[in-house]
Amino acid sequence: MMAQASGEVEAKLRRSGLRPTRQRVALAALLFAKGDRHLTVEELHEEAVAADVPVSLATVYNTLHQFTEAGMIRVLAVESNKTYFDTNVSDHHHFFVEGRNEVLDIPVSNIEIGNLPAPPEGMEISHVDVVIRLRPKAD
Incomplete structure (x- = not known):
C-alpha cells in the first residue's frame, strides 16, 4: 500500500514538473x-521528524516553496509572522481563528466579490484571497 501511495506521489510530482527526489x-x-489542510513549515517539519523522515527545517521550507511554484499548493499569509501552505488549490476563502492559529476553508460559493479595481497596465488578477478573522465571543 505504501509503495502505491509513493507511486501516486511520484506521479503527482512529475505532473507538476518536479523531479521526485x-x-x-x-x-x-x-x-x-x-486531505485538504493548512499547515506551516514548522508543522510539516514536526510531522516529518515524527515519521522518521530526516529533513532539515530549511529543506521543508524550500520544498514547500517549490510545491507552491509548481502549483501543487498555495501560500496563505494570515499573520505577518506565520505563513500557511494550503493543499487545496481550488478557489476558496478562509476563516482564521485568532489565538488558536487555526485556518478553516470557506466554500467560494458563500462569498460574492464584486467591484474589484482594474489592475495596473500589463497585469491581471490571478486570484483573490479573503481571510475573515474570528475570535471567541466575549461573554
Whole structure:
C-alpha cells in the first residue's frame, strides 16, 4: 500500500514538473495524506521528524516553496509572522481563528466579490484571497 501511495506521489510530482527526489516524495506524502489542510513549515517539519523522515527545517521550507511554484499548493499569509501552505488549490476563502492559529476553508460559493479595481497596465488578477478573522465571543 505504501509503495502505491509513493507511486501516486511520484506521479503527482512529475505532473507538476518536479523531479521526485526522496525528500520531495516523503514530504508530499505527509502533506497530502490527510486531505485538504493548512499547515506551516514548522508543522510539516514536526510531522516529518515524527515519521522518521530526516529533513532539515530549511529543506521543508524550500520544498514547500517549490510545491507552491509548481502549483501543487498555495501560500496563505494570515499573520505577518506565520505563513500557511494550503493543499487545496481550488478557489476558496478562509476563516482564521485568532489565538488558536487555526485556518478553516470557506466554500467560494458563500462569498460574492464584486467591484474589484482594474489592475495596473500589463497585469491581471490571478486570484483573490479573503481571510475573515474570528475570535471567541466575549461573554
